Each structure stands twice: as structure tokens, then as C-alpha cells.
Amino acid sequence: MSERTFLILFFAIGILSLSGFTISTEDPPPNITSYTPQLQFACKPPYNSYQFCNTSLAVAARATSLISLLALPEKIGLLIENAASVPRLGIPAYQWWSESLHGVGGSGPGVSFNGIIPAATSFPQVIVTGASFNRSLWYKIASAIGVEGRAFFNVGQAGLTFWAPNVNIFRDPRWGRGQETTGEDPLVAAAYAIEFVKGFQGEDRRRGRTSGGERRELQQRAGEGRSDDIGLMASACCKHYTAYDLEKWGIYDRYNFDAMVTIQDMEDTYQPPFESCVEQGGASCLMCSYNSVNGVPTCAQKNFFQKAREEWGFNGYITSDCGAVAFIYEHHHFTKTPEDAVAVAFKAGLDMECGPYTTMFGPLAVEQGKLQVEDIDRALFNLLSVQIRLGLFDGNPKNIKHGNLGPSDVCTAEHRALALEAARQGTVLLKNHNNFLPLDRNRVSSLAIIGPMAMSHALGGDYAGQPCNPTSVFDGFQSYANKISYAIGCLDGVPCKTRAGFAEAVSLAREADIVIVVTGLDTSQEAEELDRYSLLMPGYQKDLVTTIASASKRPLVLLVTGGGPIDLAFAEKDSRIASILWIGYPGGEAGGNAVAEIIFGDFNPGGRLPITWYPESITKIPMTDMNMRPNLSRNYPGRTYRFYTGEKIYEFGHGLSYTNFTYKLLSAPNKLGILPGFIKAAAPRRIKALQQTNGELDYIYVDELEYCDSLIFNLQASVMNSGDVDGSHVVMLFSRGPKSSEMEGAPEKQLIWFDRIHTIARRSTEISVTINPCEHFSFADVHGRRTLPLGNYTLILWDLELTISINI
Template structure:
């Protein structure tokens, strides 16, 4: 918990000042999350959370109806309110709170606390400042929807999310002077609705990928499959025919909401149905290597495409939204230089054999368990976390980075400083982080020079990792320290800076859930570049 699941919530509260938390359906150490007093109160007492805590929808009901954790609906309501939950997405609080109060399971002060937490956020938002029509949002109307500013934001978001996974022989970007006709294939290629993920709102002037490409060049379309399930090869012949006649071929494959959404999980990491057969047929028929575009919110095992020389370029676009069609077209024809990175490890199909209810992150070779996430997984990958190419080649240089950090207990010169005493774990010295009072004073910046060696300007994501230079039991292979996006001019360099907090970025959590900072040498890693830094007393 302290090592992996809690840090994102903690940073949102401490650094982002989040004022709402949601407790989930699952149990944590045998106790439903929304009824877990220690879990909910830690956010307030240790992280300084000020706001309200809501349940996920019907997460209170499942405590009684599914978990069978309590004997009555009133008990479920009493447990969550006393644990620190304030509002329920669902009907249990409205139905059973009065009954729980009458049965003495909760007190009025419990309800008052929940209401106060909710009202505190509403007060911050100014919702009680007189007539809402005269407030900040009172004058909004139809003219404030789908503005140029909003559409440009949607386009920028779609562009930034595109990840270039393969680009053999610089197939992309296409040259409009050399390519006069294009074939686009796939059931999602001519559907703007397929570009939105689960819980998508009403889009503004949505553009399909087919429509986006038509703005650049004459484009022919064939679905190839009836839908994303692709359970028939009836449309293959037409797809093959137009592929043979075109100067360039784009195949749109992947997933949609018939394969994955909140209530639907995939049982396979492969492309659905006969999509792989369609891609192979088209790539064989095309005169030149094809461009493969992948839709979807999760990893896909496309090992076949990764090694197939007839598939020259691969773009993963996620669910890019209303401007996705234009963003893809702009990228294919070089109006935008892709710089996105994968936000998750792309596992091979064999990973589905890992038990889904085994939440262990660290590998266990004795039972063939490979671990989970980029931090601990030891198996083969299709693409690693953070992977992403560009039309430009980049190199980096660390600038004046310290090679040593010295810890102390007291940085106040006016008071005597007591000496830190390290402890030992498996022969490695370490310090409990809560005993290091100099954490804020040993933070430092890492200036980085970023060189764009290409002939295109680029939007580029820099990812900095860290790890201990020597193996430490239970420590991750590497840890993401941070990332930032920079805009670079062709054949030029820019400088950026990334902050390092040794107590945060180099510490690990022991089996008791306590943060410890092993002493010794650590590596800062930026692509193939490394810098050593020593943590000492």
C-alpha cells in the first residue's frame, strides 16, 4: 500500500490540493475500502486532506449485498460514516441513514461532520455566494460551448497523446508531393464515435480518421471487417483491392467499447477476431510497407506487427477524442512531430496466465510469477513503459549534477545537531526517512540539455528514472522520478530542469510499511545516459 497504491493519492493531496477522494468497491486487508477507518483517516491526519470523501457508485451497498461484511444496510451506512466517508454515490445513505440514527448505530455529530466536509468544499467554490446566476458561471451559454479555444485544446491533447511505436526507414511522415493516393482500412477508420472512450461527452465537430486524411489527399476507404470484433473475412477482398491501387496504405485496428469499458474486461491481449489476418493480408498486397494505427485504452500484443517488415510504421493513439482524426492526419503528413510515450507496459499474450487476483507486485521465481508493472516485472515485453519514438533524433546531457548528497538530522545552525545512526538490512545501511530532518534541504535540480538532431521541430517528452546501483532486496528495478514535455526547434538544443528529492525518489518501503532510504550509490537514467550520485551520512 505505502509503496505503490497510496503515493499517487498522497501527491494529489499534498501537491495538488485535491479536495475530494473516492473510496472503492474492493476490500483492503479484509475490510471494505469505504468502511476502512485507518485508510480514510490517514488522508486527513497524515496527508493534510481537507475536503469530502465519496463512495464509488453503490460501493456502500456492496458492503452488505456482496461482501456480506455486515448484517444489515444500516450497519453498512454506520460503518462508512464512522470510518470517515461523507457522501454516497448511490441510494444507501438516503435510504438507511435515518434508520441507522434511530437504532443508535450513528450519532448526529457523525452526520454533522459529513455535511460540514461537503459544505467546506462548496464554500470554497463560492456556491453559497448569493444568486448562482450572478456568479462566475452564471453567464455561460451556448456560445461558450465548442469555442475555437476548446477545439484547439482538444486537438492539442489528441496530438500529444499519439505514440510512435515503429517507423522503419522513416516511412513517416508521408511526402504529399510523392504520395498522390491513399487507402484507409478498418471498421473504426470511418467512425468518429469510435475515437471516444468510456464516459465520453458530446463531441464538438468530431472528425474520423478517414475524414482527417481526406483533407490532405485523395483517400479510398474499405472497412475490411464488419466491426471491431472482426469475426468474418468477407470484407478482406475489397480492402486488398484498394491497397494494391494506392500509393500508401493506412490500417486502423485495435479496440473499442465493445471490447473494453467499465463493465467489460478483455480476456486476451491480442487484437480481436481476425484483425491480425486483415492486417497481414493488406500488408502483403500493398506495394509499400503499410502504416498501422492502433485504437484502445490498454496494451495490445502486436508482436507480429513489430517484426513484420511489411508494416513500416505503427502509431498508438489511445482514444483521442473529437479531434483525433485531424491529429492523426497531421501526424501522418508531418504537420505534427509525435512525442508521446506509453503510460503502461505492453505485456505479451502469455501474461494473461498470471492470476488476476494475485496483487503481488514483486516477482517470485519459485512459482514462476513475473511480477507487475515496469518497476518489478521480469518477463518479456512487447513495448516497455515510457517507450515512444519521434521523427527527430534526440540526445541529452546532464549539466552540473551533484555526485554526492549528505544527510543530517538538523539543518538549524542555532541548535545542536545530533548525529544520524544508520541501521542495516541485508548488509546495506539505511536510514528511516522519518528520522531524516534534512529531507527538504537535500533536494536538488538536475539541469538537462536536450538536443534535437532532426530537421523538424518537435514536442518531446523527457523521462527520468532512478535506481540503486547495487541490488537491494524488495527494491524496484527502476523508479520514475519525473517527466516533462519540451518543444524543440530542429537542429537546436534547449535546457530543462527536473527536481530530485532523495528522501522521496530513492527511498523504499520495508515489510512494515515504513519508508527507508538505503545509503550508497544511485543512478539517474535518461534513455542511455546515466549519472551516479552517492547518498551518505
């Protein structure tokens, strides 16, 4: 069917069920708090005698018991996101699709804000919280969202399966959904994935890292006991698996794009966040993406699904992105018939389709022998196991763990304070000429706030929900000056297609003591299904900025919104623009307040850019080129700070403060030796051959080493806040390894550790970093094999550099 027909049918079906609950057809206004949906749940009398309702049994036994009771049509009806009810077993319908990217969101049919809970805490967009480089903050945000998600479920306004986080790599600065990610670095994306999943699903972040084998052992042990041993507060879903970062560019769109990815790039860039999300985070869901990878749609990639389950220890369900199964046939033309598309996806290891294709064509696929009942039962086992872990077959939700969460646990003072803190920590000070900021409120009598994003309440970016108390940037400054004036500057908003409105803005700027211009991007410029073609400010926004700069009494402050980089070379060089802050999408909850606090010095900015900011010339490179490594023979500069060799506006990790920092190395080795006993007995053939010919050994494969732990060392340093202002500071440790002709594609440098610390003025803070060279210094070779180069490494810590050699 056509994409339009699919979407109409898809959403029509989706509306019929809301999160597994029946809700009155006469929905009351959002502010009527007496409204109570009629909850429908499984395992209530007389159906609670079934074995799948017995909470004393293991998850596997309960899931298997339920599958044995289902007829084939009932089974197929449970394989889509809008799962059908099974009335004869007392099982209500269930809507799997709920969203919670940076707060409970209204983008999916599983969440409703039309009920007893009319809003949810709106945290900053993920790219902003990524800029905080603060693991504990990420965990707290995810935990708060999970609590609010469970509260929504308990009053019938959401499901318990939420499709977040987005852990894709922000490879190309034009990508419309880059705002949903933590940026371009796989280490950061992986760390965020772990913290989000643990916090959201209710796992204690203090638990140490767990390997895939250890997690499988824990799961097996838990399966032998009670189901609540591995219970979930809510289910997180790592998406979009994998190598997905193009919406619509030229003739290509996400529904038909075939991403050609080398095994080298796959192993050390695209896959690590998903591996960490599963292996260390314990995600209970993976979502396969729309695109193909090397000729095969990802939702039909059996090897991807096997890797997750067999190597990473994945224990959960795999869902398609919405419509992706249909697009295997309709857009990728990978199969000859719709039923073939259903069959190839489920036989590859898919467990659920978001969309109706499976119910439409699944029965025929079974009848034709293309899809076996065993494949369906396997998928159901994975789906039902997650639902059992969530308590969906434990009877009345009010009587189970987390059943006491409700409206009073949403939009709490604690959660709103956390949203404010996240916006503070994620704001990045890009420029501060002559220490123009912070401003002294006692010396500012009038303030002009100008620009198309100054009064906007759409500060959450995409996948935002309904904020508890929406605020704009303009709102945030209300207590900081006696006279505050506003002009939009661009009458048509962010697109700014004419100069109409400039005159009013200039008039206000001439009269004010301080001028703050708020420009940049919104979701009319970058969003799902919307990539950019240019990195310049939209329309006449640049002209607005320079015109105001010419008219104002003093240099102005420029605030830049949006998730993707903008070419700000003109502003960086213009002395009339004293300070530039990137505020991204700081959240509709408290973003405006956070910005005002920073500008007037109530909070010292410490955010760092999570993505390189490129010049406009980067747009000459096709978005469709997935190669991370540069290729000088075709003038291809590579992607991200790890490999990019071209000009930059701002570096990855750039960010200023109102104070200064100096580093001092306290201790670190200068040499590490790999002894013969560290090398596996089966490995030395290549090594001996080189030694016999007096050849120089340039590298060793990580899997050739018997004892990687023997190379682990500690680096200790002190960070001195040499200024007069306290402030948090992001410490980032990079490594630059040796290069040789034999080792293709070594990174220019790569982040190996980061943390956010609080510093006191005129005092030093000590840091200690544990470094495992096998993990932190290695990268994938052209065959995807982890390789540790031998020779001299440069460790870069702010302005401090030290050399460590690794040799046999």
C-alpha cells in the same frame, strides 16, 4: 436487494432531479438554442435572510447554521447523491453526480446535453493525454473542462460536483478502465492529479507545492474570512480510493473483489496519487471504491478516511462509488443487515452515498442506535461546506463568480484547438522502419483507409460526452489526397469475428499508393465492468492486417486504437508494416485530424507510452494478484516497469520521433555525504550499533534524517535535436538504486522527473532538474516506511547514464 433491483431503483430516483434545477418535462430537440431551463437556487427572497445565506460569514459558520435548522429526516435526505429539497428553507434538490473525465460527460444523471448547450469539447481519453507527459497541457485541459462544466451549470444542464479524475494505477494491462488513467507510474498519476484538480477547481497552477499542514493553515485562515476566499469554480473528485483496478475477471468482479495489498505496495504505489491529489492538488472530493482491501470494503475503511483528513489535510467530502454502500452488505457480506452497512460506512467517515440505501435504512440505523446524529452532522458539514465554496448558497448563480459563463464558453475555438493539440501530443510512434513516415502529400495520389475503427466516431473511449464536431480518422485525411477510399475490413466492426469484408479491403489496398489500416480496441472490448482476457487483437484483426500487408504495393501504416496494451510482436517484426502509431482514444473532437497531421508530417510525434506493452504470456498471471514486486519462487514477474522482470513488447516511455536527440551532461555531483549532524538525535541507535560491530550500513530511514534538504542537488544537461525537424520531446529521468539483502522490494528503476520541451532542429536545449534524494530515491520498505538505500545510484537520461554515490 438484488443488484438489478438496486439499479432500477437507483436510476429511477436519479431521474427525478437534474442538477438541482427544475427543467420542463417537454424537452426540446438539442439544436433549439432558445430553450432556457427554469433555474432553481437557494437563498432567494424570502429565504435569503438565513445565516447560511450570509456571504460575509465563514464557510464553517454558514454550514453549522444550516445544519442547526434541519430536522433529522431532512438531514438524511441530504446524504445521498440525489439530495432532496428542503422547501421550508428554500433549498432545491441537488444532483451531486456529474462526470467530466475528459470533457463534460453524459455518463451521470447530473449532466444533460438536451438543452441550450447540445455538446461539449471532447478531449482525448486520459491515457492519451497521459502519453503527452505535459503538465501544462493537463492543467489547460482541466481548466477548459471546468469552464465548460460551470457553463453547463449556469444554464441548468449540470451540477458543480464532478467525479473526476481517475488516479488509480494501471496495474494489469487487461483492466477495462485503465484507459481512464494516466498509466502505470505513480509519479505520473500524482502529477496529473495535481494539475487536473488545480485547473478544474480554478486554482492557479503557478502556486508552489503545498504541504498538508500548510494547506490546513490556509483553510483555517480562509475559514476566518469570507467564504469566497476559498471558492471553487467546480469541484473535482479523486477516485477510486483505493487499490481499485479490476472490473470482472472470472468469478471475481469489482463488487465482491477483496484486494490483498501489502503495506509496502500500498505506500509506494497505490496511495501516492491520492495523497498528491489531496495534499498538493487540494481536491474537494474523494470517492471510495467498490472493492475491499485486506478484508474491509474501502467505503468502510476508517483508517483510509482518517489518513486523508489528518495526514494529508483533506478538506472536502467523501462519497461512495454508486451502489458501494449497498454492496458492503449485498456483495461483500461485511455486515449482517443493510442498516449496519449504512452505519459502518458513515461512522468510518463517509459523507455521502451514491445510491438510496441511506434514505432506505438510515432512519432505522439511527433508531437502533447504530448510527448517531453526530455522525450525520459531521457528514453534512463536509457536504455543505463544499456547496458553500461553490456558491450554491449565494443566491442567483448569474450574480456570483463565474456566473457569466454560458453557451459561448463551450466548444470555443480555443478549446477545440486544445483538444487537437492534446491528440497530437498524446500520439505515440511505436515503429518507423527506414523512416517511412512522414509521407509527402505531393507523392501520394491515392489513399486507402481500412479497418473497423477508421470510420468510427467513438474515439473518446468511456465517459465521453457529445463532441462539438465529431470526426473520424477517415475524415481527418480528406485534405491529404485526391483519391481516398475506405473499406471496413471487418463487417461486424471491432470484434471482427469473421473474415467477411476482407476481399473488398484487399481490392482497395492493391490499387492505392498508400494503405493505412486502423485496428485495435473500442469500448466493446474494454470498458467499465469489462476487462479483457487476452492482449491479442480482437477476432481476425491480425489476419486482416497481414492480409492487407501482403496485398498492398508498399509497406502499410498501422494505427492502433484503445487504452490497453496489445501484443503487437507480429507487426513489430513484419517489414511489410513500415510504421505503427498508437492513437489510443484521441477524442471525438479532433483525433482524426491529429493523426493525419502526424502521418503527413505537419506535426512531429513526441508521445511516450505511459504503460508497458506486454506479450500475451502475461495473461497467465491472475488479475487478482495485487503484488507489485516479483516473486521468482512462484514464477511471478511483478507488475509495471518498476518491478516487472519478464519479456516486453514495448517499454514504458517508448516513443519515436521524426528527428533524433542526443544528450550531454553539463553538471551533477558524483557523491553526496550524509553528515552526522543530518541525523536526528533519537535515530542513531541502529546506526551506532552497526558502526560498533563494523557493520556496513545499507540504508537509512527518511524519517531518521533531520535535514533532507541538505541532500538536494541540481542536474543540468543539454538536449540536442540533431535532425532537420523541429519537435517537442519528452525528457524522462530514471534512477536505479543499490540493492541489498536487507532491503526487499527495491524497484528495478523508477521515474523521478519528466518534462516536455520544444526543440529546434540542429539546436540544443538546456534542462535543469532539482533532485531531492529523500523524495526521489527512496521507496517503502515491507513495513511501509520510506527508506533511502545507501551506495551507488545510476541516473538514466535517455542514452546517458551517470553514477552518484550516497553514503554516511
